[in-house]
Amino acid sequence: MSDAANGGGGWLVALADNQIGAAIAAIHAEPARPWTLPELARHVGMSRTTFAVRFKRKVGLSPIDYLIRWRMLLAGDRLSNTRQSIAAIASSLGYETESAFGAAFKRTMGCSPRQYSRSDKRSGLAVAEGA
DSSP, X not given: OOTTTTTTSOHHHHHHSHHHHHHHHXXXXXXXXXXXXXXXXXHTTOOHHHHHHHHHHHHSSOHHHHHHHXXXXXXXXXXXXXXXXXXXXXXXXXXXSHHHHHHHHHHHHSSOHHHHHHOSSOHHHHHHTTO
């Protein structure tokens, strides 16, 4: 994966860290799971504070911001490459309502899911990558 999902932090360095790498792998394996900071910290055997500080230092985003960014990149891919409805994509990524998903998508990608799916340029991706 590119540096897009990690906010430009040291992606390879983060993966090389056993505990942070395990957290990233867990997020990638279950993006729809309602992860919380304490749950991710427990998952990798760290205190909440130590985990949050180390994750941000290695990845460049907080764990929850990383989770949201990862979900939106997956959503963008599905909007571009499948015929799934926005509601189905939202549900598959852990959002209870299309409205909550749409708000998170717009915050992250810079446009609504509908606009993104209609755009050949996928202009929201540049926003997500910090370009």
